[in-house]
Amino acid sequence: MKKIALTGCPNVGKSVIFSRLTGVNVISSNYPGTTVDFTKGTTTIGGEKFELIDVPGTYSLEATSKAEEVARTMLQEGDIVINVVDATHLERNLYLTLETLEMKKPTVVALNLWDDTKHLGIDIDAAKLETLLGVPVVPTCAITGEGIKELASKAHSAEPSKTIELMSEKARWLKVGEIIRDVQVVHHRHHTVGERIADATVKPMTGIPIAILVILFMFLFIIKIGNAIIEYLMDPIFCNYYGPWIVGVVNSFAPSGLLHDILIGTSTVEALDFEQSLGILTTGLYVPFGMVLPFIITFYFMLSVLEDLGYLPRLAILVDTGLHKLGLHGSAIVPTILGCGCNVPGALATRILETKKQRFIAMTLMAISVPCMAQSAMIFAILGRYGLKWIFIVYSTLLVLYILLGLLLKRIVKGESPELLLEIPPYRKPDPVTLLKKTWSKAYEFLAEAVPFVILGIFIVNLLYIFGAVDVLSMVFSPILTTLLGLPEGAIVALMLGVLRKDIAIGMLLPLGMSPQQLTIACIILSTYFPCIATFFVMLHELGVKYMLEATGLMIVVSFSAGMIMRVILIGIS
Amino acid sequence: MRDVNPDGRGVPLTTLLPGERAQIVALGHGSGRQHHFRTMGLMEGKIVKLIATQPARGPFVIDVEGTQIAIGRGMARRILIRKL
Structure with missing residues (x-):
């Protein structure tokens, strides 16, 4: 059975996507680090059965911490990678995406929390991002299930990126900045009432x-x-x-x-x-x-x-x-x-x-x-x-x-x-x-x-x-x-x-x-x-x-x- | 009040007052921590806003491009900024 590894930064909704794909209920919470241990499940895409591994969230694969080491090892086990990205924080998520693509595994990127980008005033050109990364990019909303079917079918036919090559840490950050300038426009917004209330809870x-x-x-x-x-x-x-x-x-x-x-x-x-x-x-x-x-x-x-x-x-x-x-x-x-x-x-x-x-x-x-x-x-x-x-x-x-x-x-x-x-x-x-x-x-x-x-x-x-x-x-x-x-x-x-x-x-x-x-x-x-x-x-x-x-x-x-x-x-x- | 050092290297983040905005000039930490900060969105050139400080030398709450981060005062002191 081929393995699909589900990777992403902490708190981007990986576990929810995992549940959607496998039907297994995974406990998810709105704070980073809920998935301490990895979870496995199976899913069927296009008649073929896959094992799905929910890798704990990390910001990079540099192996500076135990969690990153674990994530790297588990990622290497996967035949196909689904990289879940928080579309509302694209810039900081892309570093891990680049590192993942450098591993030259067949990969699909899920732009999760897609619906949130609209009311946050963030415009992302998903088609352009797809060209730059050289792998399919699928906007998803895991909570409602939007885009999950497409994500699964794209994962089935995924291939390694031809545009992203191995690079140094510094070059990677520069690349992230370059991509962001090309695909993302953030419109200025005023502080909403909700945000004021949110801030009041930390003052x-x-x-x-x-x-x-x-x-x-x-x-x-x-x-x-x-x-x-x-x-x-x-x-x-x-x-x-x-x-x-x-x-x-x-x-x-x-x-x-x-x-x-x-x-x-x-x-x-x-x-x-x-x-x-x-x-x-x-x-x-x-x-x-x-x-x-x-x-x-x-x-x-x-x-x-x-x-x-x-x-x-x-x-x-x-x-x-x-x-x-x-x-x-x-x-x-x-x-x-x-x-x-x-x-x-x-x-x-x-x-x-x-x-x-x-x-x-x-x-x-x-x-x-x-x-x-x-x-x-x-x-x-x-x-x-x-x-x-x-x-x-x-x-x-x-x-x-x-x-x-x-x-x-x-x-x-x-x-x-x-x-x-x-x-x-x-x-x-x-x-x-x-x-x-x-x-x-x-x-x-x-x-x-x-x-x-x-x-x-x-x-x-x-x-x-x-x-x-x-x-x-x-x-x-x-x-x-x-x-x-x-x-x-x-x-x-x-x-x-x-x-x-x-x-x-x-x-x-x-x-x-x-x-x-x-x-x-x-x-x-x-x-x-x-x-x-x-x-x-x-x-x-x-x-x-x-x-x-x-x-x-x-x-x-x-x-x-x-x-x-x-x-x-x-x-x-x- | 002096906002920028004569050598232009910036002042510690801890000199910000709630509501003030500043640009990050440099991260004065070891390379491992710098890397961690960058992956959290804290890096040179970014605009930070101080949301709140906790009493009795408690942590700072800052906003970097829509992400809020709580950071201890010792770590915050070594982030150098230029006030806007």
Whole structure:
């Protein structure tokens, strides 16, 4: 099978073209660097099957950075190249185009975002560009699908350029300037109202209040809508329909005994208990579907809106100064926000940071202080019933830890913390269909991951109780838990499950009958002491064994110190 | 206020005020970074406009031919400009 390599600068819409050609849904966002790993798919053009490779976006193939090296190698694998160019920034995109053409592969150029050039007052003579480059140039609009068919058919019959020869870096820039003078006319335009509003979001006087409002709105949206989904959809389904039905079914073949207890735990038709019954078909399904999923949906919907709008890079600018004090820079806000959804993609997204020092700090702070949405949902659920105050205490403690540890790590970790250099994409209107698709794919990913692990977790807990292991473990760990932290011995079960998944671990706190103070301390410890197993392995892979050991040691020390300090502080709060 | 050095090499980008425009005269960075800047559209002869500066020595937001770039102050200082 012949290979087509899809290349282009960051944020030109390569991934959208990839989706159009292959029908595979690729996650795209309105900020550079969404495609960290390459993606492959297949497409059929003129009856022939091709493998399509989505190469991560780079500005050149000079191999001055890891990303450029990867791009160059992947490009060499392609038999045919589709070079995607942002027509609204032709000049800076052409450098990569020339470098690509110099490789003498059959090539087609896609002039993407073509429709945007018109209202930006940019006139491009595509026919002339085609003559100068010596390869087909196809205007496209990937979002609407315009030009994609033509692009595919031209790619099928593409040939290497006869007009572009190998040249030096300097000559290439001169050539770019020459081509631009020949094919592009930019008409002068006045600043539009939209651009004025866009600028207001990066000016500190207006930008900071806007950022606070955006984050507040996001937070309220996630909580309020999430709670509404639980109250009006999930709870009625579980309590009125699913619950009585499943208890009836299980009772019909296992009215009591081991199997009954593992399947539905202590639930009966009269006393349905989804939170504490510890059955894999009651608690095991209620935790992921009834307690966490609603918040996963609202979180990822809101995140997708911010991503596609292009707001995150602006937020990065506003928080840059603050994050420098923690040894990071503004871009670290992106992995941190992703980490609020799930720490795994958050840890992977730290690749956008330049140095090992920044990446170590960003990942360690995230593992300690950024609870994922599944964990947050459970914290809202079990602490919310005692009042918002307790939720506020948990998150304030995590924020204080984030700042104190950042200040400390900046000083003790060796290495560089470079300055921010970030291209800010134009604001784009999010497409409702794309938003729903992204939200759905995240919800699906969550369920595929969470349901088996939560059920496994509950199964393990049942075994631990049945074989009396809980009593032994409780006794062994009671000096730490009871004496130092003031928690019931049974909390050891939650700490053990927390390694597997944090959501079900917090759920394990419920049957212990703790006071709100104890629950608050337990939630802080569960958030900080160790990442879940999935995050642990991603961090291990990204950081290496030595750094991961250091990070883990820090987590344990910080977690138990914070727990003991909070125990003292919370004596004064009731 | 002196806008151009006597030798005509220009002044640092950091002397611009929000809303002011200038032409880039030289990039005073290592060759790797210069190359990176050029691929982002920052190169000699281009017109830049300062959109915003962040407080407490935070980054600058500049506009180069319709592309906005956030750049740390240390890096911005080594871009030499001639005010327009």
